[in-house]
Each structure stands twice: as C-alpha cells, then as structure tokens.
Amino acid sequence: MKTDLPESQSDSDRIDDFNLDRSDSKVYTNRNSNNKNSATYLTLGLATLAAIIAGSYAFKNDSTGVAQQSRSLISTPTTSTPVGKLTNYTDTNFIAAVVQSVGPAVVRIDSTHTVTNTAPAIFQDPFFRQFFGSEIPTPPTKQIERGIGSGFIINPNGEILTNAHVVQGADTVTVTLKNGRSFKGSVMGADPVTDIAVVKIQANNLPTVALGDSNQLKPGDLAIAIGNPLGLDNTVTSGIISATGRGNIGAANERVNFIQTDAAINPGNSGGPLLNSQGQAIGINTAIIQDAQGIGFAIPMNQAKSIAQQLIAKGSVKHPYLGIQMVTLTPDIQQSLNNNPNSGITVDTNQGVLVAKVLPKSPADRAGLRTGDVIQKINGQLVSSASDLQQIVEENQVGSSLELELNRHGQPLNLFVKTAAMPILGQ
Incomplete structure (x- = not known):
C-alpha cells in the first residue's frame, strides 16, 4: 500500500x-x-x-498575539436586530430578513504573512556568475503573501470568531465591517487542532450574531452561508443541512464532526457563519471538497463556542x-x-x-x-x-x-x- x-x-x-x-x-x-x-x-x-x-x-501552533489575561467570555448577544421566528417558508423574503439582520455582523478578514525566500545555491556559484555575468536574476529574499477570509462578531466589544487557518502565522490582520470601516485586528488565540480562532478589534457597540444550538440540527434544515468568497464581500448562499457528524473528510482539524451542507461555500468563505432560519450561527464555514458540487463543511457551533470561550479566557486550548x-x-x-x-x-x-x-x-x-x-x-x-x-x-x-x-x-x-x-x- x-x-x-x-x-x-x-x-x-x-x-x-x-x-x-x-x-x-x-x-x-x-x-x-x-x-x-x-x-x-x-x-x-x-x-x-x-x-x-x-x-x-x-501540529504547529502559529497563532499570534495570544491574550495573556482572562477576558469576558462569550455571552448571548443582545445587540443584533432580532429576526424572530422566520420559519414561514412560504414567505420568499425570510432569507432576506435573516441576511439583513445578520449581515452587518459578518466581516472580511485580510491577513499578510512574510515568507523568506532563499536564492538557489547555484546563483551564488562563482563559475555560474562568471558565465552569466551581472544579468543573473536575483530572486527577492522576502515575499508578502496575502489571504482573505471571513469572520463574524460574537460580542459587541469587538470579539470575532473565525478559522485558525485564516489568521494563523499572520504578521498583520485587518478587519473590515460591512459599512466599510476597517480595524487592525489582534489574534486573542488560535487553536490549530479544531481550526478555530478569535480576533479582537478595538470597537464598541458592534452588531453581533446570535449563536444557535448545533446539537438540534437535522438533515433537511435550512442553511444560509454568508462570507467573502473570492473577496466578494457579504455574499449570501442558501441550501440545507445535508448531514451532521461528518468525520474523516480529510481536513486537518480532525477532532471535529462537521456539518455538511449544500449551500455554496467557496475560497474566502472560511470563518463565515452558517445560519439557521432564525439567523443564528449554527456553524463556521470551513472546508470544501475539490471538484465536488454542493458539498461544503462547517464546524458545529457548540464545539466552536466552547473553544472560543477558552481562547478568550486563556489564549489557548x-x-x-x-x-x-x-x-x-x-x-x-x-x-x-x-x-x-x-x-x-x-x-x-x-x-x-x-x-x-x-x-x-x-x-x-x-x-x-x-x-x-x-x-x-x-x-x-x-x-x-x-x-x-x-x-x-x-x-x-x-x-x-x-x-x-x-x-x-x-x-x-x-x-x-x-x-x-x-x-x-x-x-
């Protein structure tokens, strides 16, 4: 084998x-x-x-800016505009109502990471240089890699839930709200085992996403994904919960039994919320399978909430x-x-x-x-x-x-x- x-x-x-x-x-x-x-x-x-x-x-933990002292734990947000019981599926506007309520609390996360490149040894060989002279191209010694992901605000004081791989090892993190305001973000903690991170921005009275109970999910339940796929801010897709308790999908965060959904999830969606019909986050969009249509995965909110509380309080898990x-x-x-x-x-x-x-x-x-x-x-x-x-x-x-x-x-x-x-x- x-x-x-x-x-x-x-x-x-x-x-x-x-x-x-x-x-x-x-x-x-x-x-x-x-x-x-x-x-x-x-x-x-x-x-x-x-x-x-x-x-x-x-595993290697590359989280940056880990909080060193205890902070307030996640509480049930109260600042979002309440969506109410949006379960009347004959009303074609119920998804729009969810998006209107939750959308302002979904953020774009831009990160940069500096990578040092080593020039091939042959470029430094005296014979090589004598033959080609000064025209030898010199590769840059450093390269800045940029990434785009999503996140959502869980506390009005600026605590944001996202994926660890969105911010892991980042030199800079920039958070942009739906209204265009941008903030410097600091990583309170990142857990590579479950791929969950919490980012903090210095702001108050922010809109938040209410956290739902992922244990209550059933195949066939409505699912709404909001994020920034391919850098397209606040993109909304919808579908259903295809399955729960999915393990062994091949993702690095193996201690997660994922939610499977057919709501379209694309690169850049990582860290964005998967919502139910009440506008509650019941998962964190995380993974897709290459060349597969209608198969995306999210980390269940109950597990994400538990990990986030530890990251906020201690900076690690x-x-x-x-x-x-x-x-x-x-x-x-x-x-x-x-x-x-x-x-x-x-x-x-x-x-x-x-x-x-x-x-x-x-x-x-x-x-x-x-x-x-x-x-x-x-x-x-x-x-x-x-x-x-x-x-x-x-x-x-x-x-x-x-x-x-x-x-x-x-x-x-x-x-x-x-x-x-x-x-x-x-x-």
Whole structure:
C-alpha cells in the first residue's frame, strides 16, 4: 500500500491521537490566498498497513498575539436586530430578513504573512556568475503573501470568531465591517487542532450574531452561508443541512464532526457563519471538497463556542490525548493484516479501532497499550470508528481517567488511561 500524505503530515513525531482513516478526495480549507500551503490535500490508499503504521505528523501552533489575561467570555448577544421566528417558508423574503439582520455582523478578514525566500545555491556559484555575468536574476529574499477570509462578531466589544487557518502565522490582520470601516485586528488565540480562532478589534457597540444550538440540527434544515468568497464581500448562499457528524473528510482539524451542507461555500468563505432560519450561527464555514458540487463543511457551533470561550479566557486550548495512531478496523483490513507476514500484527476481530502505533512516553504507553490492540469501548461507550474515539476523548477533560475495553490477540482486556494535555510543537 502507498500512503500518499502531504509533506506537512509526513513527519515521524505526530503527537496527538492520529486518525489514519482518510477519504480519497482532496479537501481544501476555504482561505482565498496566495499562500501555496493554504490548501490541505489528503489522500489515502488501503493496500498495506506498514507505511500507515509509521506515518504521523505534528501540529504547529502559529497563532499570534495570544491574550495573556482572562477576558469576558462569550455571552448571548443582545445587540443584533432580532429576526424572530422566520420559519414561514412560504414567505420568499425570510432569507432576506435573516441576511439583513445578520449581515452587518459578518466581516472580511485580510491577513499578510512574510515568507523568506532563499536564492538557489547555484546563483551564488562563482563559475555560474562568471558565465552569466551581472544579468543573473536575483530572486527577492522576502515575499508578502496575502489571504482573505471571513469572520463574524460574537460580542459587541469587538470579539470575532473565525478559522485558525485564516489568521494563523499572520504578521498583520485587518478587519473590515460591512459599512466599510476597517480595524487592525489582534489574534486573542488560535487553536490549530479544531481550526478555530478569535480576533479582537478595538470597537464598541458592534452588531453581533446570535449563536444557535448545533446539537438540534437535522438533515433537511435550512442553511444560509454568508462570507467573502473570492473577496466578494457579504455574499449570501442558501441550501440545507445535508448531514451532521461528518468525520474523516480529510481536513486537518480532525477532532471535529462537521456539518455538511449544500449551500455554496467557496475560497474566502472560511470563518463565515452558517445560519439557521432564525439567523443564528449554527456553524463556521470551513472546508470544501475539490471538484465536488454542493458539498461544503462547517464546524458545529457548540464545539466552536466552547473553544472560543477558552481562547478568550486563556489564549489557548488544552486538548486531552492518549498518544496513539489508529485506524478503523474493517474485515478487509483484518484480512490484509492477517494474510501479510510482514505486518507483524494478527487481529482476531473485525470491529473496533486498531492501535497502529503507541507513541513513547504517552498516556497510552504508560497505561500499557500495544500495537495491534483493538479498542472496542471507552467508559462503556461503543467505539466503532477512529473518529468516534477522537470525539469521546475530546469530550473529556485533561487528566480524566478513561476505561478502555480492548481485544488483544482474541482476549478481552481492560486498561485505564489517564489523559494528558496534547503537546503542540512550537509552543
């Protein structure tokens, strides 16, 4: 099997609980940018597990301007013009009413990032210079990359919710309101694990977006997206909620079960709100699949709100982790492993999550987990996929003790793992 992972994901020391499940589609985060790394490509093959077991990568937190002291947490906004119960779908103007109410609280975010370019060594070779003389083009040593994204105001004092990849590593952040006013933005905190960030501007009495309950979403519910695709400010599209709880879509923020929608989402929409018929934000527009029509993804608001509250209060987020690399076990994978004398793994069940690697000195290592173990339950909760496991771990606090029910060489085994805070390289 060939596992074709992007360069940024092929490091050998990834620290979090790495879900090796992947789709064959290419997934993009929706930042309209000149940055060549602004798109995330993920592909997966299933022919051998040897390369998968060794494959891993590390997150890097490039957030800037992290707040050092506690600030007011997110409260239910009261300054937006109330939309009311806009559920009369026979009224063709109900979407317009939502947009009129919420639109002033949706912002455009422009960022710049300075990249240092190193001239190829051959340009400095004396023979090369003697041959070509002074006409050798000298590449610029520095290049400014510009990105465009979206965001929405969640507090009238200027706190704005967006995606981490929109502002991560930015040298400058500029926020432009719908009325044309521009402000310098500072990043209060950015969480690369969930791709959520909070930006602050110095302003008061701003319009806000009310935050809805994403747990109440059902396929078929109305969805309205507002953002700045391709730099076109305050563009509105509408559709429905196509599905909830989508994992393994190939995006970098793996600890998110996404909302899927057919409302058109394009580059530059990242960080903009996905709204319900009451004009409440029920998600943050985040990702699209290349060459797919009518498939976009948003981070559920309940998870985004929890992360944002921590970013506002502390400037960072601590995520619990076990320290394993894993893959959802299927009959095909079981057969492939058992029939491959070089796999080093024999599996006696085809249901659960296979531990492909245990990271040294991790909570899983200290608890005694081994490569080849199959995790079937955590705290009595059935684990049917690697995405399930990530979500269950994420829902617990750092330092929680989790009971893992395993299958090891056909024998049941219970182990207790005390989670630790996921280390993030660069912090």
